Amino acid sequence: MDFSFQVIIRNLPYLLSAAKWTIALSLVGMAIGLVLGVLICAARVSGNSWLRRAAGIYISFFRGVPLLVQLLMFFYMLPYVGLNLPATVAAVASIGMCSAAYIAEIVRGSLQAIPRGQAEAAEALGIAPLALWRRILIPQALRIGLPSLMNELILLVKVSSLASVVGIGELTRIAQNITGQTYRPLEIYLTAAVIYLVINAVLATAGRAGERRLSIWVGR
Amino acid sequence: MELDLYVRYGPALLSGFGVTILCWIVGSLGGLVLGFAIACLYQWSGTWLRGALQAYIEVVRGTPFMIQLFILYYGGPYFGLVLDPVPAGILGFMVYGSPYFAEIFRSGFQSFPKGQLEAARCVGIDEWTAVRRIMLPQMLVSITAPLTNFFIILTKETAILSVVTVPELLAETQTMAAETFTYVEPFLVLSLFYWFMVEFTSWLGKRVEARVTRHLQRA
Amino acid sequence: MAKSAKGRTGDAIITVEALSKSYGDFQALADITMEVRRSEVVCVIGPSGSGKSTLLRCLNFLEVYESGEVRMEGQLIGWEEGKATPRKQLSAAKLRDQRKNIGMVFQQFNLWPHFTALQNVAEALIQVRKLALNEAHDHAGAALEKVNLGDKTGNYPSGLSGGEQQRVAIARAIAMEPRLMLFDEPTSALDPELVGEVLNVMKELAGEGMTMMVVTHEMGFAAHVADRVAFLDKGRLVCCVPPGEIFGRDPADARVRSFLQTYRERNVV
Numbered sequence: 020m021d022f023s024f025q026v027i028i029r030n031l032p033y034l035l036s037a038a039k040w041t042i043a044l045s046l047v048g049m050a051i052g053l054v055l056g057v058l059i060c061a062a063r064v065s066g067n068s069w070l071r072r073a074a075g076i077y078i079s080f081f082r083g084v085p086l087l088v089q090l091l092m093f094f095y096m097l098p099y100v101g102l103n104l105p106a107t108v109a110a111v112a113s114i115g116m117c118s119a120a121y122i123a124e125i126v127r128g129s130l131q132a133i134p135r136g137q138a139e140a141a142e143a144l145g146i147a148p149l150a151l152w153r154r155i156l157i158p159q160a161l162r163i164g165l166p167s168l169m170n171e172l173i174l175l176v177k178v179s180s181l182a183s184v185v186g187i188g189e190l191t192r193i194a195q196n197i198t199g200q201t202y203r204p205l206e207i208y209l210t211a212a213v214i215y216l217v218i219n220a221v222l223a224t225a226g227r228a229g230e231r232r233l234s235i236w237v238g239r
Numbered sequence: 240m241e242l243d244l245y246v247r248y249g250p251a252l253l254s255g256f257g258v259t260i261l262c263w264i265v266g267s268l269g270g271l272v273l274g275f276a277i278a279c280l281y282q283w284s285g286t287w288l289r290g291a292l293q294a295y296i297e298v299v300r301g302t303p304f305m306i307q308l309f310i311l312y313y314g315g316p317y318f319g320l321v322l323d324p325v326p327a328g329i330l331g332f333m334v335y336g337s338p339y340f341a342e343i344f345r346s347g348f349q350s351f352p353k354g355q356l357e358a359a360r361c362v363g364i365d366e367w368t369a370v371r372r373i374m375l376p377q378m379l380v381s382i383t384a385p386l387t388n389f390f391i392i393l394t395k396e397t398a399i400l401s402v403v404t405v406p407e408l409l410a411e412t413q414t415m416a417a418e419t420f421t422y423v424e425p426f427l428v429l430s431l432f433y434w435f436m437v438e439f440t441s442w443l444g445k446r447v448e449a450r451v452t453r454h455l456q457r458a
Numbered sequence: 459m460a461k462s463a464k465g466r467t468g469d470a471i472i473t474v475e476a477l478s479k480s481y482g483d484f485q486a487l488a489d490i491t492m493e494v495r496r497s498e499v500v501c502v503i504g505p506s507g508s509g510k511s512t513l514l515r516c517l518n519f520l521e522v523y524e525s526g527e528v529r530m531e532g533q534l535i536g537w538e539e540g541k542a543t544p545r546k547q548l549s550a551a552k553l554r555d556q557r558k559n560i561g562m563v564f565q566q567f568n569l570w571p572h573f574t575a576l577q578n579v580a581e582a583l584i585q586v587r588k589l590a591l592n593e594a595h596d597h598a599g600a601a602l603e604k605v606n607l608g609d610k611t612g613n614y615p616s617g618l619s620g621g622e623q624q625r626v627a628i629a630r631a632i633a634m635e636p637r638l639m640l641f642d643e644p645t646s647a648l649d650p651e652l653v654g655e656v657l658n659v660m661k662e663l664a665g666e667g668m669t670m671m672v673v674t675h676e677m678g679f680a681a682h683v684a685d686r687v688a689f690l691d692k693g694r695l696v697c698c699v700p701p702g703e704i705f706g707r708d709p710a711d712a713r714v715r716s717f718l719q720t721y722r723e724r725n726v727v
Contacts, residue, residue, distance in 0.1 A: 079438070083395075084430045084437075085397075085398035085409070086395070087399055087409065088398055088426065088429055089430070091409075091413070091426060092426040092427070092430060095416075095422035095426060096422075099423055136566050137568050137569075139520060139564070140564060140569075140570075140627075140630075143520065143560070143562040144561075144562075144581075144582040144630070145555065145557040145634075146581070146582055146586055147551075147554060147585065148550070154581065155570050155572075155581075158572055159570075159572055162572065173301075177302065177303040178303070179303075180304075180305045191303065191305055191306060195309075198309075198313070204310070204314040204317065205317045208306055208309045208310045209310060209314070212298075212302040212306050215301060215303060216297075216301040219301040220297075
């Protein structure tokens with residue numbers, strides 16, 4: 020077996036450059052997922068039974084279908100509904116919508132961990148539900164759910180590799196291209212794997228540090 | 240919805256379904272066994288081996304499934320591993336799943352009250368029988384939910400096998416869609432199908448959990 | 459005592475009329491009728507499960523009851539006026555409006571852990587009374603001064619003792635300048651040595667003329683600070699009389715007697 024480090028060194032710049040797209044896809048996807056996820060969670064726990072049911076179906080669907088299938092379906096469906104989105108936007112939107120379903124459940128679990136008394140105190144003071152959510156419940160839910168949310172982000176980094184299937188030029192796609200030119204799959208894919216590892220290791224460390232710092236706020 | 244299209248592609252879709260289920264079951268069980276072995280090794284070994292196992296877990300959990308498949312299928316021949324797509328898919332599944340299963344078993348071991356094994360020793364039951372008859376059945380209680388969860392995750396991961404040309408359900412659906420120029424419908428059907436598989440597995444898991452925790456129900 | 463300094467005009471701040479509440483088959487409150495007058499301190503005592511907390515929580519409609527009325531200064535709380543059957547609950551917005559004038563202190567403090575003491579007290583001022591940030595913080599600071607926590611405004615609840623947390627909770631309620639203060643076993647969750655500082659704050663509040671209804675097991679407080687003591691047993695109001703009639707000499711009712719008997723055996727009244 021001949022393993023060529025030359026190949027790795029020569030192509031590393033291209034791989035690193037593509038890694039930027041991986042990070043971008045993951046971060047933007049997470050951002051969309053957070054915003055959408057909190058909204059869906061609000062619907063899921065609301066008093067309106069239609070909203071609850073709709074949110075439940077959304078969560079069940081986007082967690083029940085493989086993301087790869089969601090991506091492909093989204094891309095194929097766009098021309099049918101007359102939308103002409105750039106591929107990257109479509110990919111991020113699809114990833115974001117999927118992530119929102121998982122985040123909605125994370126936030127819901129975190130909300131349940133907040134002692135009921137805190138909402139009661141707000142009720143007794145006459146604070147409106149929107150202010151209660153915005154200022155008291157959601158900030159705490161995000162802190163309580165931080166480990167799971169961090170996990171979700173790490174998952175998104177890995178799952179961004181699926182965007183290669185729809186032609187987005189992130190790390191996996193570029194790795195495939197380079198492999199096609201150099202016929203060195205082992206070297207290139209191993210390097211890509213290492214890059215993913217490094218990104219995730221950084222995220223995991225940042226997550227642990229964040230958890231420690233925020234722990235003073237979380238309950239007793 | 241043109242039914243005769245589905246009739247024509249029926250066999251292909253069914254075969255794809257068969258491959259999906261095959262990879263899922265064999266791959267998951269293989270990963271479960273491998274994961275169990277890793278967890279046991281971890282429990283009863285020294286720092287050197289533990290470090291190596293921990294590294295394995297971190298590496299597999301930190302890289303995308305797709306990259307792992309590429310390394311095994313496309314890179315494999317370069318270090319002597321030549322596999323057909325389906326065996327490669329199953330192997331990939333086993334490797335991908337093993338660290339997650341290992342973690343589930345490891346936390347199951349750790350959360351088990353040691354006192355029960357001590358009590359068994361005191362009445363003269365030997366270590367292996369105690370583990371088999373007392374520890375494992377009760378561990379089932381704490382690991383059933385995470386196991387079900389992960390099995391569900393794995394049903395969805397089967398779709399990714401299509402990227403290394405495994406002729407599973409997604410691949411066959413894509414072929415059908417491309418050949419008949421109908422994209423949206425087959426994919427909708429495919430989605431509903433996965434959704435159903437996930438809900439079914441979830442239901443099954445809940446029933447297993449109920450059976451396994453029966454002794455904990457209050458009369 | 460400062461009691462005589464209070465302007466007790468005798469008019470009722472809150473009136474309860476035939477209040478009944480059940481949880482399924484269990485009757486938590488049965489036909490309670492009572493009133494709390496301006497600047498009065500009414501302590502509610504009784505055995506566990508007698509409905510004391512439930513009564514308090516019905517006053518500000520944290521619990522919904524089946525029959526009876528609660529009126530604050532004549533205004534019906536929680537229900538729409540009128541003879542409609544079944545009667546309609548007030549809209550959420552109107553209920554919030556009513557709650558602005560009733561302050562509540564909980565057994566578990568219920569402070570918001572991600573806010574400092576100052577932020578905890580200021581939050582309702584900003585969200586409900588719509589004060590500007592600076593004004594709200596000034597008011598909040600003053601309220602915290604009143605409960606002797608002026609130096610701890612920047613502390614998070616995790617950095618405060620139980621007694622300090624409860625005093626912040628009191629400050630949070632009084633900052634809204636309510637006309638009535640409800641206390642639901644305010645010292646039951648505190649270590650014994652911290653109970654005194656909270657009771658002192660409550661005593662001061664009473665001395666300034668605040669109308670208060672306090673559910674408590676602190677008989678000393680009930681005996682010395684209350685204007686009247688209400689005794690609840692199995693959801694019924696047994697009596698509501700000045701403390702002297704219960705604590706000083708032998709109380710008339712057998713249930714009150716036996717309750718205080720067990721109490722005396724375990725504590726000093």
